[in-house]
Amino acid sequence: MILFPNAKINIGLNIIAKRLDGFHDIETCFIPIGLCDILEIAESENIKFESSGIKIPGNPMENLCVDAWKLMHEYYKIPPVTIRLHKQIPVGGGLGGGSSDAAFMLKGLSDYFNIQINSTELKNYASKLGSDCSFFIDNKPAFAKGKGEILELIDVNLNGYKICLINPGIHIPTKDAYASIRPKYPRISLMEILKMPVEEWTGAVINDFEAFALKTHPMISAIKEKLVINGAIFSLMTGSGSSVFGIFKNQVPKNIVKEFSGMFVWIEE
Numbered sequence: 058m059i060l061f062p063n064a065k066i067n068i069g070l071n072i073i074a075k076r077l078d079g080f081h082d083i084e085t086c087f088i089p090i091g092l093c094d095i096l097e098i099a100e101s102e103n104i105k106f107e108s109s110g111i112k113i114p115g116n117p118m119e120n121l122c123v124d125a126w127k128l129m130h131e132y133y134k135i136p137p138v139t140i141r142l143h144k145q146i147p148v149g150g151g152l153g154g155g156s157s158d159a160a161f162m163l164k165g166l167s168d169y170f171n172i173q174i175n176s177t178e179l180k181n182y183a184s185k186l187g188s189d190c191s192f193f194i195d196n197k198p199a200f201a202k203g204k205g206e207i208l209e210l211i212d213v214n215l216n217g218y219k220i221c222l223i224n225p226g227i228h229i230p231t232k233d234a235y236a237s238i239r240p241k242y243p244r245i246s247l248m249e250i251l252k253m254p255v256e257e258w259t260g261a262v263i264n265d266f267e268a269f270a271l272k273t274h275p276m277i278s279a280i281k282e283k284l285v286i287n288g289a290i291f292s293l294m295t296g297s298g299s300s301v302f303g304i305f306k307n308q309v310p311k312n313i314v315k316e317f318s319g320m321f322v323w324i325e326e
Contacts, residue, residue: 080188101138109144129166159186165182219309219325223321226299228264266297289304
């Protein structure tokens with residue numbers, strides 16, 4: 058079985074409160090995008106994990122895809138599989154690639170072994186693997202609250218717009234990003250702001266992690282500015298960084314890849 062776990066971007070991200078369990082309450086809008094990894098599942102004698110493409114740091118047997126298999130094995134006693142992951146989504150870029158791989162692994166194992174699990178149950182399992190894993194079960198634009206696992210489908214109309222994503226290869230530890238934040242409730246909920254036209258989002262839709270990222274890594278600010286200079290009507294860092302996206306009306310300029318030479322560039326087709 059071959060699957061194509063896709064990335065996401067955050068259109069806005071507010072850190073609103075520190076929780077008693079040490080996590081933070083947030084509000085954000087998750088939007089799935091077409092940038093994908095390639096995930097293959099095949100039954101085997103022992104659980105194996107193989108990867109290619111972008112290098113994945115850490116112990117391969119601690120990958121979230123393996124954790125997803127362990128979770129399904131615990132509840133449903135499924136047999137071992139060989140997992141082959143071709144990584145195309147930049148690692149640690151605020152794009153949710155690892156979470157997407159894990160969520161697609163859950164869905165794939167459910168289908169591969171013909172286990173009857175509804176989406177609500179799959180989301181519960183996904184939430185055990187990561188705060189934003191649940192989003193990738195339905196994989197539709199959603200407004201997220203809590204740690205990111207409380208989801209409400211949202212109608213964000215980007216028809217006619219194109220997204221360009223830039224990853225400069227900078228790693229921003231999530232722990233450091235959160236340590237820089239003083240949580241606060243926004244004056245106006247992001248849900249309300251997103252009802253405005255895209256052309257009015259600049260300055261209203263914000264990412265609370267950006268201030269820290271722009272201060273410690275000025276290159277991210279330069280990327281945002283260059284996207285706007287090249288015609289983006291809105292630009293923002295996604296997640297805790299360091300990937301930045303620009304939203305363009307109609308088409309992304311053909312020279313954009315050259316403008317960001319040496320960086321990872323993905324353009325929506």
